[in-house]
Amino acid sequence: MIKIIRIVLLFYFVTNVSTKRVDYTNFEVLRIAANAKNPELKNIMANYRSITLRESPEDITELAIPPDELIVTKKKLKKAGINYTLQTTNLQKSIDAEMAAVSANVFQFNRYNTYDKIEEYLNSLDGCGSIACSQTITIGETDEKRPIYMVKIWKNGMQLSNRSTILVDGGIHAREWISPAVVLNFINFLKTNTAAMNLVDEFQWFVIPVLNPDGYVYTHTTDRLWRKNRKQSQVNSNCFGTDLNRNFDYKWNPLQSASSDPCSFVYRGPTPFSEKESIALRDAMLQQGQTYTSYISFHSYGQYYLYPWLHSDQLTADWIDLDDCAKAATAAIFGYKRKRYEAGAGGSLLYQASGTSADYAKAIANIKYAYTIELRDKGRKGFVLSYRQIIPTWEENRDGIIALVDCLVQKNNLIK
Ligand SMILES: [Zn+2]
8 A cells, every 4th residue: 555655656746847847948038238227128027927047247138038928028128229139049949958968877077967976976086186185075955955065175195284275166056057067177177187286285175066956956857047046935935945145144135136035036035044055155164164265156157257346336455456366367268268258346347246155255254365257158058058168168267267376376475
């Protein structure tokens, strides 16, 4: 009898999950030549089911529009005199092609991997490579009971200690698949590649490859464009998830750059640090007994090297130091294969965002060199970036980080 109930339950679960997958068939991605604050565009974004993919400083807003809203949206844009171009005709086709290339059986550095495979890799990692040693620890557990991992990496022949450390994370936002992919390549590089010698000579590295595993899994099983974590709202049970990068307790309040609506994709959460993932990252910043020289958070997309403040268009007192090192990094990226990443203070260059991890790192955790890196691309494929771009994106950012570290060493007068 129990067996039958189990089978019935399993059947229900499987069918229930399979019917829930969000379908982006015939969604068009429009690149709209207007600032997201434009009243006409604001109206479309607030009252229709369009999905905001990106807002950019060049007065460009990218939206994914459902097929039944295409006519009305285009009419409204035309009436307001706003130009747009078509980026993608059938978003689901790009998603299907990308999904088909996901590596589900074996972990691969040049593919997007399922969370299971990433977990297997991280759990098999402990020990020393030719350049560095590593230890994978757990820094928290999500609502869906997934561990959040952090990999501690130090130079082979030395001990893990309280020397200068750099904290790196990826995958705060679930749909930004290129971020964990680049961070996983970075872990492998630090452990095994002679070109990483300087990086481990100067610093220890604490690396969190996927801060938001529940969200990441959800982008594989159900909704490729999901951004937040997956905790159900207590205010509105139809809505799930908090934007973890709006949940940090520094300038959490300003509402114009985050939302108090649990259904919004930039929902800041009911209170600061209401989420297990942001708590885990906060504790990694404050409670590992480390002196962090730098905090680097990988996102996508747009190709930017951003430093605080993100919550306002003000600059920090020492912004020039951060700018120097960001420009050293973007110059190295450009020198590699001519990809342009723009460096600047997030709030003035891009858009203002409150309650972010980078502002918290700078203001509260006292980590001077706090960066948010927006990886490829500049909007052609957006979040649904082909796996073929993983290695090129990683390689240009490898050169960026090497230049960044050189700059940090010079600024801090560090000696080997
Ligand atoms: Zn992001």
